[in-house]
Amino acid sequence: MARRKKIYEGKAKILYEGPEPGTLVQYFKDDATAFNAEKKATIEGKGVLNNRLSEHFMTGLNTIGVPTHFIKRLNMREQLIRSVEIIPLEVIVRNVAAGSISKRMGIEEGTPLPRPIVEFSYKDDALGDPLVPEEYIIAFGWASQQDLDDIVALALRVNDFMSGIMFGINIKLVDFKIEIGRVFDGDFQRLIVADEISPDSCRLWDMKTGEKLDKDVFRRDLGDLADAYTEVANRLGLMPKNIGSGSGPKLVN
Ligand code: UDP
Numbered sequence: 205m206a207r208r209k210k211i212y213e214g215k216a217k218i219l220y221e222g223p224e225p226g227t228l229v230q231y232f233k234d235d236a237t238a239f240n241a242e243k244k245a246t247i248e249g250k251g252v253l254n255n256r257l258s259e260h261f262m263t264g265l266n267t268i269g270v271p272t273h274f275i276k277r278l279n280m281r282e283q284l285i286r287s288v289e290i291i292p293l294e295v296i297v298r299n300v301a302a303g304s305i306s307k308r309m310g311i312e313e314g315t316p317l318p319r320p321i322v323e324f325s326y327k328d329d330a331l332g333d334p335l336v337p338e339e340y341i342i343a344f345g346w347a348s349q350q351d352l353d354d355i356v357a358l359a360l361r362v363n364d365f366m367s368g369i370m371f372g373i374n375i376k377l378v379d380f381k382i383e384i385g386r387v388f389d390g391d392f393q394r395l396i397v398a399d400e401i402s403p404d405s406c407r408l409w410d411m412k413t414g415e416k417l418d419k420d421v422f423r424r425d426l427g428d429l430a431d432a433y434t435e436v437a438n439r440l441g442l443m444p445k446n447i448g449s450g451s452g453p454k455l456v457n
Pocket of ligand 1: 294296302303304305333379380381404405406407419
């Protein structure tokens, strides 16, 4: 049977043409990559989990007035999204030192930061997504100063929302990455949250035990990634049981 036209294939997702102009279908693969795709694996059920988790977070954000690209989930692996012009930046918000900031600044992982830090990496695999200052972003025309102010405001709202959700299920939101897209309404442009919000792009630590429930489980070989994501989904009340193992994915609304 003819498949919809593929628009773009990334490491963890595929974008297909949507049913209406201005829409796309976002398909979540089971592929996991780390260290700029040097480490690769297929994790059965990961795509289903991330589709459901990203739906949950994006729906919540839409509800509280933080605009996102999410329209609706279509099936286990696909969601309908608004087509946006992606700003080529990874917008990272950190509450606690971990990963690259710990390495770069010599801050022990787990050290709370004095305030949330928003930083930007330029999305370019060949360059290894280098950290860039606002000066570069404006000089190279990726975003204006006004855009950047709006992006920081959006990122901090996402941080407060996600921190609160995670606090409610005994998880600390250590850091996360979002991507921002432009949509055009006539002569006006708006910035909205795009891509995905899932344990692939967050650091999530159990508040009591410190257990990692995010992609670091894969990056650092700490156990079964689908089990970790299932734990997050379970705590949120989204899944009846582990869909990452056994007889294959099952989903309950
Ligand atoms: N992150 C991401 N995609 C990237 C780089 C980072 O989703 O290409 C997320 C990562 O999962 C973490 C946060 O952004 O939640 C901060 O990542 P960091 O800069 O510490 O990079 P890493 O340690 O992953 O190299």
